[in-house]
Amino acid sequence: xTKRERILGWAFIVCVLALAPLFITSNRWIDFLELTLFVAxxxxxxxxxxxxxxxxxxxxxxxxxxxxxxxxxxQYKLGWSPWLTLWFAISGTxxxxxxxxxxxxxxxxxxxxxxxxxxxxxxxxxVVSRSWSSFTEGGQGVQxxxxxxxxxxLATFQFSFGGPFxxxxxxYYTILAILMISYAATWWMEHSRFGAQLVAVRENEDAAEALxxxxxxxxxxxxxxxxxxxxxxxxYYVQKFLFVEPGIAxxxxxxxxxxxxPIIGGLGTVLGPLIGSFFIHGVGEIAKEAIHGxxxxxxxxDLILFGIILVLILAFAPRGLVGIxxxxxxxxxxxxxx
Amino acid sequence: xxFLGLDLPSYSWQTVLGSAISGVFLGSIYALVALxxxxxxxxxxxxxxxxxxxxMLAMYAVFFLWKLLGLDPYLAMLIVVPGAYIxxxxxxxxVIGKAxxxxxxxxxxxxxxxSIVIENAALFFFSASERxxxxxxxxxxxxxxxxxxxxxxxxxxxxxxxxxxxxxxFMSLTDTGKAIRAVAKxxxxxxxxxxxxxxxxxxxxxxxxxxxxxxxxxxVPTYAVHPQIGYLFVLIAFxxxxxxxxxxxxxxxVGGFLIGVTEQLGRLYLGExxxxxxxxxxxxxxxxxxxxxxxxQRSG
Amino acid sequence: MLDxxxxxxxxxxxxxxxxxxxxxxEGNIVSLIGPNGAGKTTLFALISGFLKPDSGAVTFNxxxxxxxxxxxxxxxxxxxxxxxxxxxxxxxxxxxxxVGAHTRIAGRAAALAAAGEIAQLxxxxxxxxxSAGALTIAGRKRLELARALATGPRLLLLDEVMAGxxxxxxxxxxxxxxxxxxxGVTIFLIEHVMQAxxxxxxxxxxxxxxxxxxEGQPSQVTKDxxxxxxxxxxxxxxxxLEMEAGADA
Ligand SMILES: Nc1ncnc2c1ncn2[C@@H]1O[C@H](COP(=O)(O)OP(=O)(O)OP(=O)(O)O)[C@@H](O)[C@H]1O
Ligand SMILES: [Mg+2]
Numbered sequence: 105x106t107k108r109e110r111i112l113g114w115a116f117i118v119c120v121l122a123l124a125p126l127f128i129t130s131n132r133w134i135d136f137l138e139l140t141l142f143v144a145x146x147x148x149x150x151x152x153x154x155x156x157x158x159x160x161x162x163x164x165x166x167x168x169x170x171x172x173x174x175x176x177x178x179q180y181k182l183g184w185s186p187w188l189t190l191w192f193a194i195s196g197t198x199x200x201x202x203x204x205x206x207x208x209x210x211x212x213x214x215x216x217x218x219x220x221x222x223x224x225x226x227x228x229x230x231v232v233s234r235s236w237s238s239f240t241e242g243g244q245g246v247q248x249x250x251x252x253x254x255x256x257x258l259a260t261f262q263f264s265f266g267g268p269f270x271x272x273x274x275x276y277y278t279i280l281a282i283l284m285i286s287y288a289a290t291w292w293m294e295h296s297r298f299g300a301q302l303v304a305v306r307e308n309e310d311a312a313e314a315l316x317x318x319x320x321x322x323x324x325x326x327x328x329x330x331x332x333x334x335x336x337x338x339x340y341y342v343q344k345f346l347f348v349e350p351g352i353a354x355x356x357x358x359x360x361x362x363x364x365x366p367i368i369g370g371l372g373t374v375l376g377p378l379i380g381s382f383f384i385h386g387v388g389e390i391a392k393e394a395i396h397g398x399x400x401x402x403x404x405x406d407l408i409l410f411g412i413i414l415v416l417i418l419a420f421a422p423r424g425l426v427g428i429x430x431x432x433x434x435x436x437x438x439x440x441x442x
Numbered sequence: 443x444x445f446l447g448l449d450l451p452s453y454s455w456q457t458v459l460g461s462a463i464s465g466v467f468l469g470s471i472y473a474l475v476a477l478x479x480x481x482x483x484x485x486x487x488x489x490x491x492x493x494x495x496x497x498m499l500a501m502y503a504v505f506f507l508w509k510l511l512g513l514d515p516y517l518a519m520l521i522v523v524p525g526a527y528i529x530x531x532x533x534x535x536x537v538i539g540k541a542x543x544x545x546x547x548x549x550x551x552x553x554x555x556x557s558i559v560i561e562n563a564a565l566f567f568f569s570a571s572e573r574x575x576x577x578x579x580x581x582x583x584x585x586x587x588x589x590x591x592x593x594x595x596x597x598x599x600x601x602x603x604x605x606x607x608x609x610x611x612f613m614s615l616t617d618t619g620k621a622i623r624a625v626a627k628x629x630x631x632x633x634x635x636x637x638x639x640x641x642x643x644x645x646x647x648x649x650x651x652x653x654x655x656x657x658x659x660x661x662v663p664t665y666a667v668h669p670q671i672g673y674l675f676v677l678i679a680f681x682x683x684x685x686x687x688x689x690x691x692x693x694x695x696v697g698g699f700l701i702g703v704t705e706q707l708g709r710l711y712l713g714e715x716x717x718x719x720x721x722x723x724x725x726x727x728x729x730x731x732x733x734x735x736x737x738x739q740r741s742g
Numbered sequence: 743m744l745d746x747x748x749x750x751x752x753x754x755x756x757x758x759x760x761x762x763x764x765x766x767x768e769g770n771i772v773s774l775i776g777p778n779g780a781g782k783t784t785l786f787a788l789i790s791g792f793l794k795p796d797s798g799a800v801t802f803n804x805x806x807x808x809x810x811x812x813x814x815x816x817x818x819x820x821x822x823x824x825x826x827x828x829x830x831x832x833x834x835x836x837x838x839x840x841v842g843a844h845t846r847i848a849g850r851a852a853a854l855a856a857a858g859e860i861a862q863l864x865x866x867x868x869x870x871x872x873s874a875g876a877l878t879i880a881g882r883k884r885l886e887l888a889r890a891l892a893t894g895p896r897l898l899l900l901d902e903v904m905a906g907x908x909x910x911x912x913x914x915x916x917x918x919x920x921x922x923x924x925x926g927v928t929i930f931l932i933e934h935v936m937q938a939x940x941x942x943x944x945x946x947x948x949x950x951x952x953x954x955x956x957e958g959q960p961s962q963v964t965k966d967x968x969x970x971x972x973x974x975x976x977x978x979x980x981x982x983l984e985m986e987a988g989a990d991a
Contacts (some may be wrong), residue, residue, distance in 0.1 A: 138500040160550060162491070208728050220680055221729045227677060229721035235719065276764035287650075297844045297853070304841040307830035313823070314790065316816035316893050356673070360558060367551065402560035403570070404591055411559035417543035418552055 117378070121280055125273045130191055134276055140278045141384045144339060145359065147365030147377030148286050154363060155371035156299060157326040162219040162360040163226030164334055166204070169353030171197045171335025173233065175342040176246040186261035190339045201325065209323045223359070229265030230354035243249050245349025247378030248342070261343045275344045280396030283378075286333040291374045293329065302326050303372065334362065364410050368417050369425030379425045384410050450711045460589030461710045462703050467595040470602035471661060475675050476682035476694040477606055478653035484689030485626040485646040488546050491553040492533075494676025495560035496651050500526055500658035501667045506577045508662075514557020515575055516597065519659040523652045530651025557672075564669040572666035574742040593599060594663040601660050604655065606695050613691075621647055627687070678705075681725040687735030694738065743768040743928055744820070744897055749788055749798030750952075751781075757785040760952040768898065771919070771929045773886055773939045773960070774929035776823040776949035782932045783825050785949065786899050790822040791815045805898070816845060819896030821980050823903060827934070830935075831857075835866055838874050838885055842892030857892060864888045870955055879906045884915070891922060898922065900931040904938050948972065 121141070128134055146168060154160050171193045180188040208221050240246070243431045250262065255267030263274030293299040298306045304312040305319045311317055342348055352358075369380025388406035421428055453461075475497060482490045503522045513521075537556065542548040582606040583592035615618035624632040625642045633639050665671065682701050686693025701721060708720035728735060744766040759781040766772045771780045774782050787793040789800050790810040807815050812822075815848040821842075830838050840850075840858035847853040861867050864884050869877070874885060882893045882918045883903050890898055898918070904912050916938055923929050933939045939946065939960055948956040955961050963969055 126660050157584045158547070160547060162554065211730055211733065212623035213729065213733060216483070216487075216550060217729060217733055219491075219550055220489060220684065223677075223727065224722055224725045224729065228719060228726060231719045231722060295850050297848050297984055298851060300844055300850065300853070301839070303833065304830055305839075307832055308828045310792070310812075311824065311828035312841065313812040313832065314792075314816065314828075315821055315842045315889055316813050316821075318811070318813045323693050333724075360554075363551075404564075407562040407983065408559050408566060411557075412563065412826075414555035415552055416538065417561075418548055418555070422543070422548075432616075 113172050115202070117375075118284065125276060129270070134272065134391065134442065136385065138276050138279055140381050142282050142340060143361050143385065144378045145279065145283050145286055145337045145340075146334055146362040146371070147381055148283075148290055148328050148374075149332075150362040151335065151371065151373075152290060152293065152333060152368035152379050153326050153330035155169075155373070155376065156293070156302050156306065157323060157328070159211050159323060160219050160328075160363070161222040161359070162363075163222035163224070164330075165310050165354050165356065165358035166222065166226040166229050167197050167256035168329040168338045168341075169226070169229060169233070169335035169348075170200050171338030172342045172348045172353050173240065173246070173338075174335075174338045176248060176348045177240070179248055180241075180246050181310055182194075185259070186339075186343060187259075189236075190261075190336075193339050194335045195340035197331050197338070197344075201326060201327045205324045205327035208361075209320050209327075226354050226356075226359060229351055233350040233354060238363045243350060245347060248346040250346060264345070275340070278343070279340050286336065287374055287378070289329065289333070294374060297320065298325060306372075360407075364414060365422075368410075368413055368424055370424030373424070373426045376424055376426050379429070383425055384413065387413065441442045448564060450505035450641055452642055453710065454480040455586045458707070458710070460586075461706045463586065463589050463591070464595075465703030466699055466704060467591065467599055467702070467704030469699035470599040471657060471698075472675075472678050472682050472701055473695045473698025474598075474605060474657040474660065475604040475690065476655060476678040477602075477609065477658075478650035478688040479676075479679050480654065480683045480686065480691065480694045481609070482646055482691055483683065485622055486546075486549065488549045488553070488645055489680065489683075489688075490647075490650065491550065491556040491676075492560065493650070493654060493679065494672030494674075495557040495564075496526070496530070496672070497640050497654045497661075497673030497675055498667070498669060499560055499663075500651075500655035501662055501671060503573055503655075504659050505664045505667045509573075513617065515577065515662045516663075519656055522659060523658055523690060526655030527648040528645060529648075531644045531648035534647035535640065538647070539640060560714055561669055561672070568669065570669060572668045574666040575662050577663050592664075594660075596663075598660040601616070601656070601699075602695075603685075604677040604681070605656055609649070609653070610691055618642075618645060654688075678721060681721050681728075684725060684733070685728050685735055687737035693737035700719070743803055744789070744902040745801040746785075747801070748788060749785065749800070751784055751788055751793060752796055757952050759788065759795075760951075761841050762949065762952065762954050763956065763958070764947050766928060766930050767927050768896075769923070769926070770944040771923050771931070771942050772843060772945045772947070773943040774947045774949060775931045775934070775936075775939060775963075780949040781933045782951040783901055784952075786822050786901055786932065790820065790899060792822075794837065798834070816893055816895075819894070820899070821890040821893050821895040821897075823901055823933060824888050825901040825905070827879075827882040828884055828985060829874035829877070829882055833874055835874055835877070835881075835888075836870040836887060837958065839888050841891045842889040845893040857888075860888050860892045863921070864891065880908075880911050883907065885919070886914075887922045891927070895927055897928045897930060900929065902934060902935075903931050904935045916942060917938055936964075959988050 114298060125134065132235060149167065150161065150164050155177050167390045172194045174193040175186065178184045178192055181188055204222070204225055208218055210233055213221055234243050249262040250264070251257065254265050254267065257270055261268045266274055297317050301312065301317045303319055305322050309319050364384055365380035366377040366382070369378065370376030387409055391405050391409050394401065417424055452484050457498065471733055479490060479493050487720045500522050504515050507518045507521060508515055531623050533556065538549060541552045581592060583590055583596065621637050621642055622645065624637060629639060637731060678701060682697040684692060685700060686697030699723070704720055704724065712720070746762065746764045749759055749762045750757070762785055774785070776782055778932070784793065787797050787805050791807070791810050791814070792808060799806060801807070802818060802820050807818065822945060830841065836847055836854060836857045840853040843853040843856040843860070846854055858870060864887055866881070866884055866888060869881060877885060887900065887903055904915055907915065919929060919942060944961050946957065946960045947954055948963060948969050955972060956966045957970045
């Protein structure tokens with residue numbers, strides 16, 4: 105694809121997402137879009153480290169959860185403004201990432217070992233957040249107070265008592281803004297020296313080192329950016345639901361969601377996590393509808409499908425949906441030119 | 443009692459010893475779950491994330507054999523172990539091998555995908571509720587003085603030791619065992635001397651799955667079955683494998699006992715919830731400072 | 743410019759390099775020859791920071807670089823290539839070379855442009871947008887050279903960049919290597935292709951069983967009885983066999 109086509113493509117996507125609320129009145133569909141964008145943000149967080157850097161984390165919830173807990177606890181315990189706490193949530197999580205990254209990359213852990221150590225950290229944080237009740241409120245979680253004063257909706261970063269527009273679309277535009285910032289950051293990374301070096305390390309760490317790339321430093325920067333993006337998802341979550349507990353924060357669900365979207369959508373591409381998220385949630389909705397008629401409401405259907413799609417993509421389309429779309433696009437263009 | 447500035451409760455030596463002994467029983471199960479994992483790691487050089495899901499699946503199989511046919515869980519081994527071997531062989535040959543294009547890091551993702559499918563299929567078909575097998579002997583046992591050991595615990599300990607020994611014999615004496623070791627050591631070389639590496643991978647995966655099915659039979663009399671049970675065990679099995687050294691049988695056994703005892707003592711001194719964290723901490727420390735574990739040869 | 747003193751390295755019981763010393767002076771093409779398994783690649787790995795020596799020291803441009811990481815050494819102007827080629831298989835030729843260029847160029851567009859120029863220099867100008875994974879062996883060897891050159895080195899360590907190439911390709915590459923030297927880059931190369939060694943090198947070292955057994959002008963060195971023995975002994979026979987096996991395959 106040419107650069108021009110890419111820019112036009114992005115402009116189109118941004119316009120559609122920004123204008124979507126004008127055409128969608130059903131709450132259910134806004135919720136669907138919001139969830140999809142939220143997972144697309146988590147997915148991009150994972151993609152920066154896993155897709156571009158080739159370091160597969162199986163415990164990315166550690167970054168989501170830490171961001172969420174910092175955001176919630178600073179408001180809950182110290183009464184700080186959410187607009188202030190969010191900076192602490194993101195930078196605090198980045199610090200945690202730097203610690204995990206330092207320990208793992210210093211000792212050269214890769215492949216299975218890196219997957220395991222990230223999983224272990226997520227589990228350790230899970231147990232601590234459940235057990236250290238005096239600090240984290242333990243298993244019952246942190247519940248923030250609901251602001252009911254419409255005048256303070258913006259100041260409290262809580263939109264459910266804001267004006268009709270804010271009430272309906274406030275969090276939609278919040279997650280859209282987070283998405284745009286994080287995707288722009290990823291785009292910038294892809295087109296920078298840092299991104300080129302990160303990809304080089306993924307492809308062949310020894311060769312990259314020989315060519316002057318400080319693999320350790322590059323991986324450190326990647327895990328920090330990755331964590332910052334993932335933590336911003338945690339900030340959104342806490343403001344939207346005003347609640348966080350250990351299972352939501354550090355359970356395996358978030359770690360798994362974070363890796364589905366980019367692998368299915370296309371590893372190491374900016375667009376991949378967004379396309380992947382839309383695809384799996386679209387398929388998930390349809391499947392739930394279909395199953396509902398036959399079995400009633402049962403858990404697990406969507407994840408069964410996601411897992412199967414993941415394996416199929418790995419088997420038949422290692423470049424993900426983006427790879428498939430690109431091929432289709434090239435073929436269409438060739439036909440158009442002929 | 444004071445330890446590292448922590449104020450720990452004091453117990454009589456009988457209590458501590460009793461706790462440690464129940465840790466040995468628990469550890470034997472961990473060792474058995476870890477055995478299949480470490481075998482697969484030794485040959486394919488990946489952690490099989492589907493291991494826990496396969497354990498859970500085998501436990502359901504044992505449960506339903508008991509529920510529907512009245513088959514004793516230990517006798518069920520005669521069915522689930524060969525069944526698991528065939529399932530594991532087919533899974534590696536038909537799915538994991540095909541989908542991963544021979545790239546280690548993709549195998550990792552494929553096994554994760556497989557585990558998600560199996561776990562959620564269990565949730566879908568069997569729901570999240572716990573199911574227990576009722577055997578007439580589950581509370582009978584022997585009084586060891588400091589603690590009381592029920593027969594299922596004793597059988598699990600004996601079974602684990604026996605199976606580990608049998609696997610070791612198999613690997614040392616049979617041609618297949620030798621071929622597996624050859625592939626584990628030098629994949630390319632093994633291929634050159636005419637070993638069918640894909641077949642050996644699948645055999646290894648089959649044996650690993652058979653081990654976990656044996657573990658399932660030994661577990662079912664004492665543990666209720668539910669879709670998450672595999673995940674809980676496999677997290678510990680990861681720790682055992684890492685502690686023992688990835689790929690080492692003796693490491694799995696020793697690691698299993700160490701973790702079992704540590705967990706029970708951690709529970710005794712730190713309480714139920716904090717006790718669990720001792721395992722996570724061991725896991726992280728070993729991964730960071732001695733990724734080859736106690737008995738391991740190679741690092742990742 | 744490069745000074746290696748009494749370098750030793752063992753793998754288990756095997757002494758891969760023992761007490762090897764050598765000097766490469768600026769502006770020269772110096773070669774390192776020796777039978778298979780002599781320890782040449784190991785010596786390169788020791789110099790470039792991929793292996794830690796058991797003993798010995800490396801000085802580059804009057805600064806000690808022993809024990810530094812490969813990327814640090816690269817930034818001082820010393821780069822190696824790999825005998826077993828290590829392309830970034832998923833990237834294009836241009837992107838591969840740009841990784842090297844980023845060592846001295848921060849901007850992405852400028853690095854990609856510089857990659858194009860380097861590719862031209864080593865004769866890969868038409869292959870810029872090909873995937874590196876799809877290159878032939880000759881292409882991959884050239885890519886190794888191009889990437890290393892893109893870092894803007896003062897000293898280039900080339901590990902058998904001509905192995906597996908046919909006569910025309912070798913002649914081509916000999917010209918390229920000369921051109922690189924003429925542009926002011928010092929070259930230290932490992933080579934089995936004697937024709938290339940003879941025509942290129944100003945000075946030659948011979949390694950056998952990890953130890954330096956001879957040095958001097960290439961024409962003199964090849965007459966040295968020690969060297970002939972080293973080659974006609976076990977090593978030469980093995981090499982002939984290997985060449986035959988290679989021809990059969
Ligand atoms: N990482 C390693 N571990 C163990 N032994 C090694 C290692 N690297 C090299 N060796 C051994 O050290 C010896 C020297 O190997 P090296 O690759 O340096 O030889 P070489 O001179 O480059 O040979 P060739 O001409 O075949 O490239 C060989 O016997 C080799 O098997
Ligand atoms: Mg060599």
